[in-house]
Amino acid sequence: MISSYSLFWRRCLVFHQIRYQESLTNKSNEIIDYAEEIDLDYSLEDLPKIIDSMTIAWDRLKNISTSLGTFSRADKDYQVPFNIHEGIDSTLLILKHRLKANQHRPGIEVITNYGDLPKNYCFTGQLNQVFMNIIANAIDALDESNTGLSFAEIEVNPNRIKITTSMENQGVKISLADNGQGMNQEVKAKIFDHLFTTKDVGKGTDLGLAIAHQIIEHKHGGNLGSAERKVWDQ
Known part of the structure; x- marks a missing residue:
């Protein structure tokens, strides 16, 4: 137009x-x-x-097209060099519609603290799926933590997601934290189980974190876990 x-x-x-x-x-x-x-x-x-x-x-439009190309890059039957930060940024752009403000809450602030990472050999499409599942789960957790709060009350303590990358023990460490209400020990013990969910019926597939866990640990030989701190749930 x-x-x-x-x-x-x-x-x-x-x-x-x-x-x-x-x-x-x-x-x-x-x-x-x-x-x-x-x-x-x-x-x-x-x-x-x-x-x-x-x-x-x-x-x-150009940025969205580039991000979709990065995110949906088809995996080969072997690992290829991949820029981790490009994968995360592409995922954030695709999820931008969920991060922006709506009638119920202000926009979710995303803080990125990227370290100096080399390109890493991985299955790019699968790794992008991990980023999508975990970031989407963080958004869901923040929305759930807003239940019963007014727009003004949420503005006092805005929703935030923090993504940090660094090199550790010759490997890459990616930490994602949100300032939602956190998880109790019972939930933390089951979050990577197939079909386990804390969401209402009809919301989510109950498979996102289980699939992410399988991709990281079985396909890439890494570790995927959760840790809780006083302010940020990780």
């Missing part, structure tokens, strides 16, 4: 300039009337704003 609007006014302006040049020595009433008809002054003022909006929209 924006592009059609912009194209229309550009055509009007070009046509106006042509007719203006033709009658430059003797400015006719026709050119004056046409300038009023297309609201020339407004068009000249508004066109740069329209073009800027189109450019911003194009950049957003």
Whole structure:
């Protein structure tokens, strides 16, 4: 819609300039009337704003397209070098609609504290699925912790997700924490079990964290666990 609007006014302006040049020595009433008809002054003022909006929209579409390409990259039957941070950033962009503010709560703030990581050999599609499952689970946990709170009350202690990466013992450590209400010991002991969930019926697949656990530990030889701290649940 924006592009059609912009194209229309550009055509009007070009046509106006042509007719203006033709009658430059003797400015006719026709050119004056046409300038009023297309609201020339407004068009000249508004066109740069329209073009800027189109450019911003194009950049957003380009970023989303790039992120979808990174996220949905097909796995080969062997591990390939992968930029962990690109995978996380792509996942965050895809989940942006869930992170932004809605009628029930302010937007969820995401804090990234990235270390200096080399590219790592992994199954990229599977690892991106892990990022998706865990970050989506954190969003769900924050939404659940907001139950019974007003918009203003949540604003006092805004929802936050913090993602930290670092090198540790010649391996990569990725920590994701949220400032929700946390988990009790009984839940923590079962979160990676198949079909275990704390969500209401019809919400979630009950498989997200179990699949993430299998991908990290069985496909990549890593460890996936949970730890609780005083402020952030990790």
